Amino acid sequence: MNVAETILVFAGAPLAIIAVMALLIFLPAARSKRPRYKPGQPWEHAPVWYEPHPDHAPAAGHGETLAIGSSVYGERHGDDAAGHGSTSHGATAIGGPAAPAPVPAGPLGGARGTW
Amino acid sequence: MTRALEVESHDTATSETGPSRSEEGGEQLFSFQELARLDEALTMSSRETGLRFTLYIGDLGKPTRSRAEELHAASGGKPTESVLIAISPGQRVVEVVTGAAAARRIPDRACALAVLSMTGSFANGDLVGGIVNGLRQLSDQAGHPSGLRRPY
Numbered sequence: 001m002n003v004a005e006t007i008l009v010f011a012g013a014p015l016a017i018i019a020v021m022a023l024l025i026f027l028p029a030a031r032s033k034r035p036r037y038k039p040g041q042p043w044e045h046a047p048v049w050y051e052p053h054p055d056h057a058p059a060a061g062h063g064e065t066l067a068i069g070s071s072v073y074g075e076r077h078g079d080d081a082a083g084h085g086s087t088s089h090g091a092t093a094i095g096g097p098a099a100p101a102p103v104p105a106g107p108l109g110g111a112r113g114t115w
Numbered sequence: 116m117t118r119a120l121e122v123e124s125h126d127t128a129t130s131e132t133g134p135s136r137s138e139e140g141g142e143q144l145f146s147f148q149e150l151a152r153l154d155e156a157l158t159m160s161s162r163e164t165g166l167r168f169t170l171y172i173g174d175l176g177k178p179t180r181s182r183a184e185e186l187h188a189a190s191g192g193k194p195t196e197s198v199l200i201a202i203s204p205g206q207r208v209v210e211v212v213t214g215a216a217a218a219r220r221i222p223d224r225a226c227a228l229a230v231l232s233m234t235g236s237f238a239n240g241d242l243v244g245g246i247v248n249g250l251r252q253l254s255d256q257a258g259h260p261s262g263l264r265r266p267y
Contacts, residue, residue, distance in 0.1 A: 038240050043205030045144050047173025050153060051191065052161035106195055106215025108184055111226035113209045115234035 039115060144172070149243040156247045160254035165263050166217050167197040168250060172242075175203040175210065183210035198253060200233075204242065209233055211249075217257070225256040 001009075145153070153170065161168045169190045176182040179201075187199040195214040198221065202209045211226045229252040236245025 036240060037204060037242050039204075039207060039238055041204075043174065043203070045173070047171065048144060049186075049190075050157055050170040050172075052158040052168060053154070107218070108187065108215070109213040109218030109221070109223050109226065110183075110211040111223055111230045112180060112211075113227075113230035113234040115207050115209075115238040 145243060152243055152247055156250045160250045163259055163263075164220070164254050164257040165196070165260055166220070166254075166257055167192040168253070169197060169199050170246065170250075171199060171201040173203065174205055175201055175208060179203060179206065179208045179210055183212050187212040187214070200246065200249065200253075202233075202237075202242070202246070204237070207237075209237070211253070220257045221253055222256075226253070229253045229256075 157168050157170060160166075167190070171183075171186055183199065183201040186201055187197065188194055190197050190199055193214070193216075195216040197214050198217050199212040200209065201212065209230055211230055213221050213226065229249040232252060233245040233249035236242075236248060
C-alpha cells in the first residue's frame with residue numbers, strides 16, 4: 001500500500017462518512033424555512049382559534065364551524081369568511097362571519113401560567 | 116423534472132375563487148403534521164370527555180384573564196361545558212378557562228398541573244408538544260362519563 005492509498009483509506013474514507021452523516025443531519029433542517037418558536041420572541045401571527053370536529057359530521061370542512069377562525073387552517077376575516085362559506089359550500093346556509101353571542105357560563109374555573 | 120406532488124395552482128381561478136392553500140400566506144404558523152396532531156388531540160379529547168376543548172393562540176391583551184374569559188364565553192357550543200386553552204406566546208402566558216360544569220370535572224388544581232406541564236414545554240420552544248400534553252392531562256382528569264359509552 002503506497003502513500004496515496006494509505007491517505008485515501010485512513011483519511012478519505014472517514015471524511016466521506018462524516019460528510020454523508022452531516023448532510024443527512026443538517027440538510028432537512030436547512031430546507032425547512034419555518035422559523036421555530038423561541039421563548040421571548042415577539043409573536044407576529046394573527047390570532048387563531050382551533051375547535052374540535054363536531055361529533056357526527058361528515059368530513060367537517062372549514063366553512064361551517066362555529067367559533068371565529070375555528071378550522072385547523074387558520075382564520076378568515078370579514079367578507080372573505082362569508083364569501084368563502086357561501087360560494088364554495090353552496091348548500092350550507094351560514095349567516096355571515098359566525099361569531100356566536102357571548103353566553104355566561106356560571107362560575108368559571110381554570111388556571112394561569114407563565115413561562 | 117416532474118414533481119410527484121403538484122403544489123402550484125393552475126390558472127383556473129376566477130375572481131370568485133378563494134385563495135388556495137399554497138397561495139395564502141407564505142409563512143404558516145404550524146406545519147401540516149403539527150396541525151394534524153393538534154386536530155387529533157382536540158377532537159379526541161373532546162369526544163372522550165364530552166366537554167368541548169377549544170384552543171386559542173394569539174395576543175390576549177393586558178388583563179389576560181378577562182380577555183380569556185370573554186373568549187371562553189364566545190367559543191360556541193355550551194359554554195358551561197367548554198374548556199378554553201388560550202395561549203399568548205408573545206406575552207408568555209397560558210390561560211385555561213373552564214365553564215361551570217367543566218370545572219366540576221376538572222378542578223383548578225388539575226388545570227394548574229396541566230398548565231405547569233404546558234409551560235415546561237413552551238419554555239423549551241415546543242408549542243405543539245406542550246398543547247398536546249396539556250390536552251391529554253385535562254382530558255384524563257375529566258374522564259369518560261358513562262353516558263358517552265356506547266354498546267358495541
